[in-house]
Amino acid sequence: MNQIxxxxxxxxxxxxxxALVSAILGFVFPTFFASLAFLIVPIxxxxxxxxxxxxxxxxxxxxxxxxxxxxxxxxxxxxSCR
Numbered sequence: 001m002n003q004i005x006x007x008x009x010x011x012x013x014x015x016x017x018x019a020l021v022s023a024i025l026g027f028v029f030p031t032f033f034a035s036l037a038f039l040i041v042p043i044x045x046x047x048x049x050x051x052x053x054x055x056x057x058x059x060x061x062x063x064x065x066x067x068x069x070x071x072x073x074x075x076x077x078x079x080s081c082r
Contacts, residue, residue, distance in 0.1 A: 008050075 011018070026033045063070050
């Protein structure tokens with residue numbers, strides 16, 4: 001389990017580099033990455049699950065204390081989806 005935590009920490013610290021490298025590779029080899037488009041939904045699901053796993057009880061308590069920014073964000077995002 002410690003190895004998973006170390007890997008997760010390393011990925012988190014180097015995420016900006018991976019995002020930049022991925023963007024450059026996607027720009028240079030667009031047809032290859034376009035063929036991987038079917039993987040977008042599962043990969044986003046894994047990313048969102050990982051982000052959710054980092055939430056703590058304090059994060060939810062902050063939402064209860066200050067719901068206005070969350071509601072504004074939800075309303076804004078639902079408008080832009082139309």
